């Protein structure tokens with residue numbers, strides 16, 4: 204499958220900045236959502252799950268076709284709860300009918316990262332809605348949080364990411380929460396779950412024990428018993444090929460921001476062919492536009 208970026212006729216930076224601003228305003232109007240997490244985590248997870256089905260070896264999956272509304276991808280257990288993010292964004296598909304689902308869902312993630320205090324995420328438009336069921340990825344492409352480090356390493360390698368990029372991407376767990384009704388896991392990774400920071404790595408290096416409960420195996424922090432880590436998060440600390448990056452990012456938020464920006468930008472574009480020399484957009488935050 205060749206997935207060539209095609210920007211709708213006559214659309215440019217300002218048009219997409221307008222969509223960005225509308226999404227940002229709606230996030231701002233709903234800061235109380237999910238116990239104060241807002242929509243940041245939900246939108247970043249949506250952008251990642253629409254992109255993370257990618258397989259480099261056969262160029263299948265990825266964000267291009269906006270296929271998550273179709274079965275079996277829509278029923279993938281790992282996508283449980285993401286209709287919330289898709290529904291949040293759908294009014295912008297009505298207001299801006301020229302935007303594709305893939306562009307809207309990935310742009311939502313960019314807005315969420317930037318507006319919660321994260322780095323600038325270079326982003327390019329041109330994904331096209333695909334109605335062909337043959338292009339809808341099968342479940343099993345997105346990670347299962349009960350697994351170990353080798354599994355995480357192999358899964359991200361399937362998308363074309365190295366160990367450094369893998370660790371950088373999972374730092375997005377600074378945002379949002381786990382919900383028993385979605386995944387069986389419960390709680391936020393830390394107290395600042397509506398702010399994009401390097402806090403995930405700082406906390407991961409602290410003390411953790413297995414949570415005593417009836418639910419799935421997860422970890423809770425020794426200090427307060429109120430924050431969580433998934434088994435796959437803990438694996439970043441257990442494996443020598445991952446922990447060096449955890450330590451670097453815990454020490455140096457600027458480095459994390461730089462590496463996250465590059466890897467996340469790449470994630471959102473996996474499998475898409477862009478015209479030679481096409482320049483990504485760097486959107487202004489709401490704050491920058493008010494200055």
Ligand code: CCH
Pocket residue numbers: 240243244245247248251284346347348349355372373375376378379380381382383385386387388433435436467
């Ligand atoms: Fe994640 N993530 N993620 N994750 N994730 C969950 C929630 C979020 C894994 C498992 C889970 C990335 C990598 C991994 C977010 C962003 C990213 C949940 C809870 C599970 C389980 C879902 C629920 O219950 O609602 C596993 C396993 C991996 C890799 O090993 C990557 C990469 C990213 C982004 C770049 C965000 C944000 C959330 C919070 C969602 C919310 O609703 O607040």
